[in-house]
Amino acid sequence: MTTRIAFGPLASFTQWVTDTYPEFSMPGHRVSLFRRQVWDPSVGQWFEKEMMLPVAGGNPLLLVPNEWVRSGLLMSAKRFYKTKVLVFVQQTKAAYLPDRKLHIPTKKELRAYPNLHGTHKTNIRVTLQALDAGDDLVSNFQDHVNKKWNMRHSSKAA
Known part of the structure; x- marks a missing residue:
């Protein structure tokens, strides 16, 4: 559920990375258009959004900013x-x-x-x-x- 709520910001970040770094458009890599539900916290509801995302194993790949992750859970x-x-x-x-x-x-x-x-x-x-x-x-x-x-x-x- 958390990933679904954060899907929109993660997709935006991923699109920014793929636009900024040409490595994602080099031969052997693929970026495709996907339509997914994302959460809009300003209105408190879901909506459909199209996004260009890299593909790995036939599935869309979301990238996560380094600042969002750590080696261990803060709360365990x-x-x-x-x-x-x-x-x-x-x-x-x-x-x-x-x-x-x-x-x-x-x-x-x-x-x-x-x-x-x-x-x-x-x-x-x-x-x-x-x-x-x-x-x-x-x-x-x-x-x-x-x-x-x-x-x-x-x-x-x-």
Whole structure:
């Protein structure tokens, strides 16, 4: 669904690249006219649009701008587990020892607990526990990811 919504901008980008770089019109390469549905966010509806796109294996090829991709997902269950779930559990398991030193279990120690393996069930269970305690791990994670994304793009602009 996301690709279908972004199809129009991706097709426009692809057309710009094929117009800008002659490699796409060299022998052995083919560009053809396609008619596809694209989403118009300004009016909130789908419409048909004709576009010239490169062909690969008989199918239209969409190119994706380098800035739109990265080697890993910004938001994944594994990353959520490592950055929010385990930190929440660390806070709940923190305790003062008899010598009055605060002991916070390491993430490595927590991963050894039988009920804290990095599974979707663990993420859901701990997220619900955190919500009951007034801590919205999902919103915190989204904020965390947005900050990382904004830092990445502001450093490129500098």
